[in-house]
Amino acid sequence: MESKEEIRQSVRNREDSMEENKLQNFIEKIIENIFFISACMAIISVAVISVFIFYKGGPAIFQIGVKEFLTGTTWQPLGDYFGILPMIIGSIYATIGAIIIGVPIGILTAVFIAELAPEWIQNIVRPSVELLAGIPSVVYGFFGLLVFVPFIADTLGGAGNSLLAASVILGIMILPTVINISVTSLNSVPKEYKEGSLAMGASHIQTIFKVMIPAAKSGILAAVILGIGRAIGETMAVILVAGNTPLIPDSLTDPIRTMTANIALEMGYAYGLHQEALFATGVILFIFIMILNIMLNLFTNKAGE
Amino acid sequence: MNKTKLSVKNLNLFYGDFQALKNIDLEVESNKITALIGPSGCGKSTFLKTLNRMNDLVENVKIEGKVTLDGEDVYNNIDVIKLRKRVGMVFQKPNPFPMSIYDNVAYGPRAHGIKRKSKLDEIVETSLKQAAIWDEVKDRLNQNALGLSGGQQQRLCIARALAVNPEVLLMDEPTSALDPIATQKIEELTEELKEKYTIVIVTHSMQQAGRISDNTAFFLLGEVIEFSETAKIFSNPEDKRTEDYITGRFG
Numbered sequence: 001m002e003s004k005e006e007i008r009q010s011v012r013n014r015e016d017s018m019e020e021n022k023l024q025n026f027i028e029k030i031i032e033n034i035f036f037i038s039a040c041m042a043i044i045s046v047a048v049i050s051v052f053i054f055y056k057g058g059p060a061i062f063q064i065g066v067k068e069f070l071t072g073t074t075w076q077p078l079g080d081y082f083g084i085l086p087m088i089i090g091s092i093y094a095t096i097g098a099i100i101i102g103v104p105i106g107i108l109t110a111v112f113i114a115e116l117a118p119e120w121i122q123n124i125v126r127p128s129v130e131l132l133a134g135i136p137s138v139v140y141g142f143f144g145l146l147v148f149v150p151f152i153a154d155t156l157g158g159a160g161n162s163l164l165a166a167s168v169i170l171g172i173m174i175l176p177t178v179i180n181i182s183v184t185s186l187n188s189v190p191k192e193y194k195e196g197s198l199a200m201g202a203s204h205i206q207t208i209f210k211v212m213i214p215a216a217k218s219g220i221l222a223a224v225i226l227g228i229g230r231a232i233g234e235t236m237a238v239i240l241v242a243g244n245t246p247l248i249p250d251s252l253t254d255p256i257r258t259m260t261a262n263i264a265l266e267m268g269y270a271y272g273l274h275q276e277a278l279f280a281t282g283v284i285l286f287i288f289i290m291i292l293n294i295m296l297n298l299f300t301n302k303a304g305e
Numbered sequence: 306m307n308k309t310k311l312s313v314k315n316l317n318l319f320y321g322d323f324q325a326l327k328n329i330d331l332e333v334e335s336n337k338i339t340a341l342i343g344p345s346g347c348g349k350s351t352f353l354k355t356l357n358r359m360n361d362l363v364e365n366v367k368i369e370g371k372v373t374l375d376g377e378d379v380y381n382n383i384d385v386i387k388l389r390k391r392v393g394m395v396f397q398k399p400n401p402f403p404m405s406i407y408d409n410v411a412y413g414p415r416a417h418g419i420k421r422k423s424k425l426d427e428i429v430e431t432s433l434k435q436a437a438i439w440d441e442v443k444d445r446l447n448q449n450a451l452g453l454s455g456g457q458q459q460r461l462c463i464a465r466a467l468a469v470n471p472e473v474l475l476m477d478e479p480t481s482a483l484d485p486i487a488t489q490k491i492e493e494l495t496e497e498l499k500e501k502y503t504i505v506i507v508t509h510s511m512q513q514a515g516r517i518s519d520n521t522a523f524f525l526l527g528e529v530i531e532f533s534e535t536a537k538i539f540s541n542p543e544d545k546r547t548e549d550y551i552t553g554r555f556g
Contacts, residue, residue: 192400200469201390202416215403
């Protein structure tokens, strides 16, 4: 008799614990969903922004004419001329300039930090680089306007607001991106490679350039592409130093206007087709960034192999 | 007439406060295979790395005593790059570079300034033949070395080390990551290589030491307990601890 009572009791206990389990499962589900919704926010944002830009800018491209819009060299919103070729070229030139200045310095700095610097120097350089990443872009622009622009005007002539000034500032701005990612990829090169090279009597510098950098190649390329993305998307610093004339530059000291500057400068007062043309500029910029991201994915996938 | 290639006198090595090697005296004979045996952590790999100064890479290492290569002081008179060219090394884990088979072998000669293609071709072929891997890779010299099997990778690493024409070859448990067949190939290879090179090999396997080496040093807790001809160590060890280790009483 007693044993029956015990069994009943234990069944009851089990039912209780099942109740508890159910509650626990329910909470688990809710928490999982919170994570899921958080993840969705990013995707939804990208989707909404893409749709919005293409919706607002897409029709304008066709209204203006794809060829006129992309290859037109005159941007005069008041005269209904919406050719953004000068801005496309401005963005590309400024980015190339930034790469020429920023990438070699960035990679060499990364090598220095990862391989050559004694620890106490590393402890100075690394935080400085991180600080560089944290400086607001308007401050870079201000600095460029006060330092580089007058310097270029004095030494090379012209107004100083120029492609060169924009390239230098952007080159400095991409340094943290290039350096940090390159350092990470250099540090992840297996130490066996380094040992193998040194054990054959190769010097440290030979080892760095012949084995370590090639082994870290895909990571360094990813760093460069992210740097390009940063340079092409930068707006505020460029507006302050580039001169912003919508003309194709003939020399380094000519002013340029980038696509981002074009949007930021005119969006405040534009309406009608003008406003749509600015959104259309955004569409082109967006396509540039997408191409860069696809390239980045290709390289990082390769790195994973 | 046994000629001494490497001579180690009164060697002490410290990692910070920890003494990893204690008063080591050892003579490595030319064109012989010297095996270093002993339980894990006994200092045999550390000792091997003092011979080509790979311990220089480790921070907080202090080395006392004298290591000479053909009478020249390794730690004072010889440039470390020249030393490592003369004393090559093969590592425990095969570590070919992520580049083609050809470039792996040509890496060392290129680093030492050989640029002519015909000369490099010749070195690559000879080295790969010496390492007994030429027939397996001659048709795919431009393929990535990481596509080779573990045993092939290790023989490629041996070829790579031979390509700079060293006098001594240090091998740090070169077969511990390999299957028995690949191991056998490497063992046969060492027999051939000792004609031209002096070999020092660290091994976990006493059978391996017994099979291939001429002299054997038994390491325990950073000391050389016994060093003599392999046949003698295995048949008639002088020290009780050597006997215990060899008969498998600990290890």
